[in-house]
Amino acid sequence: MQKTIKKVNVAPSSTHGHFVTGAEKVIDLDIVNETFRVEGESTLTSANHTTLKQKEGGLITCQVVVDPFTGAFNKSKD
Amino acid sequence: MKTLKDFTPEIQAKIPEYVKNYTAGIYDGGRYKSFELSKAEAHVNWNYETSGYKKPIVIIAENPKEMQVFFNWIKANKEFQLPLYLLYAAKNNIELPKPDDSQLDSQLRSQLRSQLYSQLGSQLGSQLGSQLGSQLDSQLRSQLRSQLRSQLRSQLDSQLDSQLYSQLGSQLDSQLDSQLGSQLGSQLRSQLRSQLDSQLDSQLRSQLYSQLDSQLDSQLGSQLGVVNSYGLFTCDIYSNVYAAWFKFMKDEFKLDSKIGVMLDQWDALYKESDIYTAVFSELVCVVCKYPKQIHVDEEKRLHSVTGQAVEWGNSTELTKWDCHYIHGVLIEPALFEKLSSKELTFEDWAKEENEEIKSAMLAFMEERWGAEFLFRFISKHLKDVNTYTDKKDERYLEGTTKGMNIGVYTLFKGRVNDIDMAFVRCYCPSTDRLFFLSVSPTNTNAKDAIASLYRVPSKLIKYIKSISRQGERYFTVFTDEGNKVLDNLTKPEIEDLKSITGKEYFSLMTYEY
Numbered sequence: 374m375q376k377t378i379k380k381v382n383v384a385p386s387s388t389h390g391h392f393v394t395g396a397e398k399v400i401d402l403d404i405v406n407e408t409f410r411v412e413g414e415s416t417l418t419s420a421n422h423t424t425l426k427q428k429e430g431g432l433i434t435c436q437v438v439v440d441p442f443t444g445a446f447n448k449s450k451d
Numbered sequence: 452m453k454t455l456k457d458f459t460p461e462i463q464a465k466i467p468e469y470v471k472n473y474t475a476g477i478y479d480g481g482r483y484k485s486f487e488l489s490k491a492e493a494h495v496n497w498n499y500e501t502s503g504y505k506k507p508i509v510i511i512a513e514n515p516k517e518m519q520v521f522f523n524w525i526k527a528n529k530e531f532q533l534p535l536y537l538l539y540a541a542k543n544n545i546e547l548p549k550p551d552d553s554q555l556d557s558q559l560r561s562q563l564r565s566q567l568y569s570q571l572g573s574q575l576g577s578q579l580g581s582q583l584g585s586q587l588d589s590q591l592r593s594q595l596r597s598q599l600r601s602q603l604r605s606q607l608d609s610q611l612d613s614q615l616y617s618q619l620g621s622q623l624d625s626q627l628d629s630q631l632g633s634q635l636g637s638q639l640r641s642q643l644r645s646q647l648d649s650q651l652d653s654q655l656r657s658q659l660y661s662q663l664d665s666q667l668d669s670q671l672g673s674q675l676g677v678v679n680s681y682g683l684f685t686c687d688i689y690s691n692v693y694a695a696w697f698k699f700m701k702d703e704f705k706l707d708s709k710i711g712v713m714l715d716q717w718d719a720l721y722k723e724s725d726i727y728t729a730v731f732s733e734l735v736c737v738v739c740k741y742p743k744q745i746h747v748d749e750e751k752r753l754h755s756v757t758g759q760a761v762e763w764g765n766s767t768e769l770t771k772w773d774c775h776y777i778h779g780v781l782i783e784p785a786l787f788e789k790l791s792s793k794e795l796t797f798e799d800w801a802k803e804e805n806e807e808i809k810s811a812m813l814a815f816m817e818e819r820w821g822a823e824f825l826f827r828f829i830s831k832h833l834k835d836v837n838t839y840t841d842k843k844d845e846r847y848l849e850g851t852t853k854g855m856n857i858g859v860y861t862l863f864k865g866r867v868n869d870i871d872m873a874f875v876r877c878y879c880p881s882t883d884r885l886f887f888l889s890v891s892p893t894n895t896n897a898k899d900a901i902a903s904l905y906r907v908p909s910k911l912i913k914y915i916k917s918i919s920r921q922g923e924r925y926f927t928v929f930t931d932e933g934n935k936v937l938d939n940l941t942k943p944e945i946e947d948l949k950s951i952t953g954k955e956y957f958s959l960m961t962y963e964y
Contacts (some may be wrong), residue, residue, distance in 0.1 A: 384924055388781075389661075391924045396766065402945045408908075410937065417921050420653065421807070422778065422881040423850035423964035425921045432911070432937065433929040435947065436904045437936070439889045441801050441872040449888070449923040450805045 383409040383433045387451050389420035396430070407448060411432040421451070453704045454632040456658050458465030458639070462703045466643050473695040474650060476725075477688070482741040483764070486511075492502055494724035495736045497717070498686055502614035505543040508535055509738040511765030515663050515681070515728065516772040518739040522674045522730045525737075532734070537733050578732045603846060608680045608731050614687050621712055626708035627700045643699055647692040654779065656688050658753065659761065662774065681721075681739075682728045684716055688741075694718045694857035740764065750882070754821040756790075777811035778884060797832045797867060801889070806923065811880075812887045817885075829887070839897040841957050850964060853882035857963075861898040863877040863887070873901040879922070881964045898953030905956055906948035910936060915951075919962040 384391035384407060393399050397413030407441040412414055415424040417433075436449035468787060476482035488511060496506045510525075512518035539545070560627055577659060606771045631639065668676040684693055698718055701711050708714075729738040744762040748754035753776035761774035775787040782790075783914060790812060791794045801807045817825040840857035851857055856878035871892035878885055894900040905918065914933025919926045951959075 379581045387923065388805070391921060403942075406906075406946060406948060407877070408945060408948075411926075413840070416928060417924070419924075420658075422879070422922045425919055425926060425962060425964055427926055427928070428822055429928045431926050432907065432925065434906050434925050436888075436923040436925065437874075437948070437950075438806070438904065439891050441867075441874075441889045442870060444891070447804070448820050449906075451923050 377413070381409070383411075383417070384419070384435070384451075386448060387419075387434075389451070391417055391419040391433075393417055393433070402432075407435045408432075431439065452632055453630055453635055453706070455634050455638065457704060458574060458635055461833065463642065463828070465703060466646075467698075468642060469695050469699050470646050472652075473647060473691040474631050475743060475752070477651070477655070477691075478719045478745045478747065480743045480762075482725040482727075482742070483743045488739050490723045491726050492736050493724060494686065494720040495738060497616065497720050498611060498683060498731075501618055502611045504611070504733060505539070505545070508539050508542070508733055510735060510737045512737050512770075512787045513766055513774040514742070514770065515659065515739050515763075516667060517767075517770035518661070518681070518728070518730055518737045519667055519678055520671065520675050520770050522735070522737045523677050523730075525735055535734060542923045544643070547735060551705060564846055574604070602882075608683060610612075611731055612683050615683060619685060619710065619717060622708075622710040623697050623714060626705050626710050627697055627714075630706050631700065640700070644692060644696050647695055651688055653691055654747070654753055655752060655761075658779070658781075659774065674681075674805075679730045681730045683731070685721065685937070686724070686726055687728045691720050732741050743920050748778055750778075752776070756815050777815050778810040780807045781809065782815075785948055786812075790819070797828065800828075801867065801872065803860070806886060806888065810884050813885050813887065829863070833865035836862045836864050836873075837896045838862075839953070841903070841960070847962055848880075852883045852961070854878070854883050856883060860897040862890075862894060862900045864892060873900065875904075877901060881922075896953070898957065900953075902953040902956035908937075908940060908945050908948040909947050910940060910944050912949065912951060915955075915959050917961045918956070918959045919964075920960070921964045 377395050377397060378399055379394065381393045381396075382390040383393050383399065385404075386407060393409070393411055394416050395412045395413075397414035398410075399412075399422070400410040401409055402408045406451075410430070411427070412430040415427050417427065436447045437446050439445070440447055470953050476485065477802040488509065491511070492506075495509050511523055512521050524536070591913045642881055662705055664678050670676060681687075682689065682937070684690060694714075694717070697714055700706055701708065701714060711950045718919060723840045724738075725741060726737045727741045729736055741762050745753070746755040746758075746760045746762075753774070755775070756777065759774050760776035763772050765771040765776065773784045773787075775784060782853050786795075786808075788800070795812065800809065800812055803812065809935070813825060816828055838859065838861040841860070843858050848857065857880045859878065861876040862873065863876060864871070866872070871893055873892040874887040874888050875890050875894075876885065888904060890903050892899045893904060905925055907915065907925075910930060911927075911933055914929045916930050917930075
């Protein structure tokens with residue numbers, strides 16, 4: 374039986390975080406852009422949103438917004 | 452073993468009573484008003500004595516910040532510890548030490564040699580207790596600049612917690628929790644405990660604790676701003692959740708257990724104590740009162756556009772604790788003041804980097820000053836360019852508000868201080884909060900604009916099977932072939948994130964929360 378990880382914050386820059394639970398593995402692929410690979414079934418929870426259940430593994434990426442004054446692309450913060 | 456069969460409609464109907472009973476007086480200030488030192492002391496003493504410790508000196512704080520400052524101040528001021536120790540000794544009938552008594556540490560002994568006999572008569576007992584209260588305010592301020600010189604005593608929270616758990620918690624688990632069948636336990640959790648959890652834990656405990664942890668050090672520095680661990684499962688706002696849970700099991704399912712008497716004793720003492728939380732040490736326990744008033748929105752999130760969402764008392768200006776929240780989002784006092792005085796400019800708003808705070812600013816304007824005010828605030832600088840509506844399949848609306856705003860995206864563009872700007876307006880499907888997300892001004896339509904917020908490694912774009920979204924995080928599932936490509940991506944390839952077109956994005960999007 375595959376072991377599952379308990380809880381990983383896949384939104385380290387977020388105030389309250391978004392957490393993956395129940396996955397087989399969560400790999401931090403890119404700490405700057407906050408890109409995480411999730412293996413196996415998982416649940417994504419956060420304080421301000423409905424829980425998202427995923428039956429397959431995948432890639433978690435962060436929303437990108439534009440700084441209106443500099444035009445630079447930035448990770449969206451919540 | 453109790454099973455679902457025992458969970459009769461009559462018992463189920465009592466759940467709202469328990470929720471009401473264990474949250475009574477928390478939001479409307481009832482527990483603040485009924486706070487009495489003697490009742491708080493009775494509960495604190497019970498915790499200490501149950502754990503094998505003597506009764507501590509109990510000091511009252513009006514809010515969690517004040518509680519931490521008081522405790523840090525006592526730790527930092529050795530002169531103050533001697534009278535405290537004398538009071539502690541008197542309270543517990545401890546024979547006062549002789550100058551050569553080896554039980555005292557050397558620092559305390561050296562002070563006692565010179566001060567003990569002369570101070571004893573005047574500072575013992577209740578007289579010292581009253582001095583304690585009156586001195587604290589002025590001494591606190593005058594001592595702010597003094598250096599931390601020694602620790603009071605090691606904190607007791609972990610020892611007390613483990614003692615109390617072995618005396619009470621583990622037995623409650625084994626004697627009550629274990630008597631519920633798994634289905635009954637799970638149903639009861641979803642009906643009773645989750646309601647209390649969401650009200651008392653996620654907002655009033657975790658969120659406020661997180662605010663305190665993040666603010667204290669930055670506001671008060673490394674001496675008074677130390678966050679000491681606080682709360683016990685028997686003496687904290689969260690105790691309401693535990694007590695309700697165990698009392699419901701014991702009383703409604705008539706579970707016979709030896710620990711029942713102790714549970715009833717703890718339950719009654721905690722309810723009477725009106726303690727929000729506390730910091731524990733052997734000598735001193737600083738207890739924090741509940742707030743004077745708590746304001747929440749319809750979803751029980753901390754919320755007020757007219758003042759503090761959580762109104763705490765305070766004994767000094769230094770220990771005043773501001774808790775402004777808009778729909779659960781913490782707002783700094785300076786920003787709240789700017790919003791309240793209508794001094795917030797469009798530029799201020801556009802410069803805010805946190806989308807939750809940006810959204811909260813708009814919610815404030817709409818609720819406090821009206822929809823027309825918000826419309827003027829936006830339309831003065833931005834014009835509606837294009838709207839796209841993504842009508843979702845019913846199955847993807849489970850877990851959303853199912854409101855009219857879901858899937859409606861509008862692109863706004865404008866020019867501020869000679870800078871072209873573009874924002875896409877959207878609504879959170881989980882909460883219906885309004886967001887204006889900044890996108891590149893080169894966007895010409897809302898569909899592509901909303902898609903431009905999504906990024907994925909460019910080498911994987913053609914292998915996307917589906918996309919889901921939870922706030923600012925996207926979850927992309929790839930085909931088997933795509934997963935193999937992902938296995939072999941190099942670091943630069945992972946970092947090479949690209950967006951997709953609006954047409955591609957909406958054809959792949961499933962759940963959005």
